[in-house]
Amino acid sequence: MKVKAVMIVILLLCIGCTKVDKPIDEQKEEANDNKEKSAVEASINEDPRDEIVTKERTRIYPDNRNIKYKGRIDFENARQPILYWSGSVIQTHFEGTSLNLHFDDEGGKHGQNYYSVIIDGQETVLACEKGKQVYTVAEDLDDTVHSLKIVRRTEGWDGGTTFLGFDIDPGKRIQTPSDYAKLRIEFFGDGTVSGYGMDDAKGESKETKNKNYTQTFAAITAQNLEAEEHVTALSGLGIMKSDELDETMVDYYYRTDIHGMKVWDFKAWMPHMVIIHLGQNDYRMLQDRQPEEIKQAYVSFIHKISKKYNHNVDIVLTLGGTESMDSSSPFPQYIEEVVHMLREQEQVNTIHYMLFNDWVSTEQPKAAIHKKMAEQLTKFIKEHITHWDKKGEQLTYDLQRTQQDFYGFGAQVWAYGATDKYPDLPSIREKALEALNIQYIRIENYLESATWEDMKKLREVTNDKGIEWIYMIWYGPNHVAHNGMLKDPEGFGKWWAEHVEQLYQQGIEVEYIELMNEPDSNGEWSLGIAPKEYFQLVQHVRKELDEKGYEQVGIVGPGLTGIKHGRPEQYIEWFKDTKAEDLSIWSTHIWMDDQSGFLEGGRSIEKSWLPFEESVQEVNPHKPVFVTEYATKQSDYHNHYYKMPDNFGSWDDEKVFPYHSVSNVIPYAVRVYENTLALLNSGANSTLVWQLNDEPTEVHRKSKSWGLVDLWGNPKPVYQALLTLFPHIPVGAQVIEAPHQQAHQLYSGCFKDGNKIILGIANGNDKTYSTTVRLINAPAHLVVKDALAFEGTYYGSALTGEPDRGTIVNRTVGIENMGDGTYDIHVTLPRDSTLTVILDTE
Missing domain, CATH: 2.60.40.1180 (Golgi alpha-mannosidase II)
Incomplete structure (x- = not known):
């Protein structure tokens, strides 16, 4: 095996700590503008997929779900995460014989950043050059699966490193790491925690090559306890006074980036335990301060940390490994008294202190001392912290x-009656509606597949169960269209009112209508309707319905193809002047690129939801939001590829598995369950899954299997998964x-x-x-x-x-x-x- 590391030392200008005279708000605004420009450039230059396979390589991008990250990392752009803090980790498993690493390094005033690259347990050190670089970190490996862990050795003073992805052998993939942490620990500290001077024999050099977090007592303690750690530590920092700095830890503990432009979301990662190791720099710089002033500074900072975690973390104060533990130092006594003060106040969960009494030095401790410190801290945690191994x-x-309030779940349903081949279709449908506690169905009367009589029977069933209808159509009448697009909104409005009247005359009293399936699909899945014409259509339909006495029939819309590429803002903005008074419910679908190609599931939906949400909030935030079509188009799971439910092949009854598709597999079931949660988390009041049960949708081409239940009433895995959720969330x-x-x-x-x-x-x-x-x-x-x-x-x-x-x-x-x-x-x-x-x- 050959593992390579690039070791190049260059002098850099001080980028990360240059002082400017602009107010901090202007600095933040300027930084955000620059970040947005970078994101736009990345979207132009980078393919949106999380991996690209060519003859020469497979490019893996940072948002691939098989990459695991640890540490306080800037994920504002998931395709360009930025690592600032010591101990930040990138981890995955990769197939093949080689690996290239793409970094864009900012650099700092004392040299370049350094990373430990650990492949199959063998560590090498990577020295980053400034700017975008590609590093060959492994080649000529055995053609098998290899573990990869990249750990930041240097600290935030040395500038941020943007991770841009990996290159591996063509046709190869990465896999999710199998390990997971038993415990989460956050470290706040100074250079002893960040690894300052670890590899410098004399302890005098500030060069970044001598910094090494991986050998610190923090890193080793985390390993001993099988914990995942976050590290917010910078050399020179103190509680009240820092070395050569005006700022203290109080100015840095909340930052995502070292420059202070972004505030860390403390909800993003909740530790079980916080360890605070500060005092060395205060001891050196605060000889003339009053003891009560110093102790109160500790108390105030600990309160800030405890509050960030709702006062539900164990906090351990540590001190030592340096001259702060000298016999003349008052700081050990300060630490003890601070803990007693906090215990008396009862404003933190549990508070402890531990002193590294055996090691006193004017230099930064080296690896051997750190190892002993870790042994002492590990033992202390096991003996004094309850539930440390959760x-x-x-x-x-x-x-x-x-x-928002929850209105109930729904499903797409078709009104097919019993046939000689499928005599149980109506009863299968009714049982599924009952079991899943469905509150809404979305339905259309296909001329070739349903009759008024079938529709009336289904209406009677849903009336008994209190289920409301959202009636819709796929294509408009020919006389209102031209080349697949709506040309006569007023004429289509009259048609709709007459059609609703016909439904009511047949005893099919619908509560809502969705005027067109996906009007933005340009005729692919419906009659195409441009944004302006859609707005006009809604106005005409509402007017015609009211004139005919059907004021109770609500309009649901616009029902676009998706929330990411469905251009929701272009349709919704037309309703701004009227505040969408003619619509009863906002609606959208979740298809196309909202999920396919995104392996994050629910997280992807949350991110994609924002343009739709912002548009709705601006026009009328008080109307309910329904997702009238959703499931998932993800068809590959864990490196297995399945046929899509739209095109799985023949329904040959002589075959053992006549109509298998991705809708029959367990990962699909879990994804639909997850997407359901994500849509509700994002703001939907109701979600209508596609679709309730398999149906013989076309006479001559039977090739769809999106149902939760198959044609013979057998529940698929997705039905079972939703059966654990749908009936158990009460309406309201x-x-x-x-x-x-x-x-x-x-x-x-x-x-x-x-x-x-x-x-x-x-x-x-x-x-x-x-x-x-x-x-x-x-x-x-x-x-x-x-x-x-x-x-x-x-x-x-x-x-x-x-x-x-x-x-x-x-x-x-x-x-x-x-x-x-x-x-x-x-x-x-x-x-x-x-x-x-x-x-x-x-």
């Missing part, structure tokens, strides 16, 4: 932070504001109905992951009433088309009362599974 990540929901429940989940392996949503709390969690990975969901401001005496898991029991072959099989099981879920209305729910989800936890008061 597993997984943490998500926090504040039950007082409510969003409130959606709880979700935490930032970009860096999490699991995806979740939370809902509240009185004292009843419903948690939905999805694991779309091919590995088991754990999490702790923390509920704050919860009702007293909260207990777990039920925990329904959907899990796979058999994975069929994607090559032969054998369907996957899943099951619904009851799980035991632990809940821990943390006091003051805070509860921790500890869960573990196996690969490709979902979990719905229902809680209520005793």
Whole structure:
């Protein structure tokens, strides 16, 4: 095996710490403008896919979900994440024999940045050159799967490094790392934590080549405890006074970037424990300060940190490894007294202190000392911190932070009657509507597939169940169209009013109409309607309906192809002057590039939702929002590729698996469950899944299998997954504001109905992951009433088309009362599974 590292030392100008005279707000505005320009340039120059395969290479981009990140990293642009802080990690597994690394390094005043590149456990050191560079870090490896871990050795003073992706062998892929942390620790500290001077024998050089976080007591302690750490540490920083700086840790602890242009979202990553190692620089610089002033500065800073984590983290103050532990130093006593003060105030969760008494030096401690310090700290944590070994990540929901009301779930339905070949279609449909607690159906009367009689029978069924209709059409009448586009909005408005009148005369009383399926599809999936003509159509339909006495029939729209590329702002802005008074419900679909090509699932939907949300909020934020079509077009999972439900091949009944597609597999089921949570988290009041059950949609070309249930009434995995969620969120429940989940392996949503709390969690990975969901401001005496898991029991072959099989099981879920209305729910989800936890008061 050959592993290469580039070692080049160059002199750089001081970029990261240059002082400017502009006010900080102007600095931030200018920085954001520059960032936006960079993002635009990247979108032009880079392919939007997360990997590109050519004859020469496979290019892996940073937003590929199989890359795992650790540390306080700037993810404002997911395709160009920026690493500033010591100990930041990029991790994955890659196939093949070689690896190139793409970095764009900012550089700092004392030299270039350094990274440890660890392949299959073998470490080499990469010295970054300033600017965009490609580094060959491995070649001539065995043609197999290799582990890769890249760790930042240098600190924030040395400038940011933008990660631009990997190159690996052509046709090869990367895989998700299998390890996960049992514990999360955040370190705040000075140069002892960041690794300043670690590799300098004399401890005098400021050159970046001598900085090395990987050998610090912080890094080793995290390894000992199988923890994931975040490191916010800079050499020279103190609590009250820093070395050669006006700022202190109080000015840096909240920053995402070293320049202070972006504030870190503390909800993005919630530690179980915070370790604060400061005091050395204060000891050197504060000989003339009063003890009470110094102690109060500690207390104030600790309060700031504790508050960021809702006073629910264990905090450990440490001191030592340097001259701050000298016999003449008052700081050990200060630390002890600070802890006693905080304990008396009872304003933090738990507070401890630990002194590294055995090591006193005027130099920065080296690797051997750091190792001993780590042994002492590891032992202390195991002996003094309860639940130190709790597993997984943490998500926090504040039950007082409510969003929109939930109106109920829905589904696309067709009105086919019983046939000789499929005599049970109506009963299959009715059972699914009942079991899933469907509140809305979206439906159209296909002339070749449904009759008025079939429609009336279905209307009677839905009336009995209290289900409301959203009636729609695919294509308009010929006399209002030209070349696939609407040319006569007024004439189409009259047609619609007459059609609704006809429905009511047949006893089919619809509550809502969606005027055209995806009017922005330019005739591909409907009659194309331009934004202005769509606005005019809505006005004409509303006028004609009112004149005929159908004021109760609401209009749902615009129902575009998607929220990312459906141009929602171009359609919605036409309603600005009227505040959309003629629309009853905003609607959109989630298809096309909103999901296909994005492997993030729910996280991708949240990001793509923003243009639609902003447009709606500007015009009329008070109207409900329905997603009238959604599922997922993702057809490859864990390196397995499946046929799309639109084109899976023949329905040859002689075949063992006659109509297998991606809708029959477990990962698809988990993705639809996750997308459901994401749409509700984003702001939807109702979601209508595509579609309830398989139907013989065309007489001569039967090639669609989007249903949750197949033609013979057999539930698919996706039906089972949704069965654990749909019936359990009550109509009228409130959606709880979700935490930032970009860096999490699991995806979740939370809902509240009185004292009843419903948690939905999805694991779309091919590995088991754990999490702790923390509920704050919860009702007293909260207990777990039920925990329904959907899990796979058999994975069929994607090559032969054998369907996957899943099951619904009851799980035991632990809940821990943390006091003051805070509860921790500890869960573990196996690969490709979902979990719905229902809680209520005793």
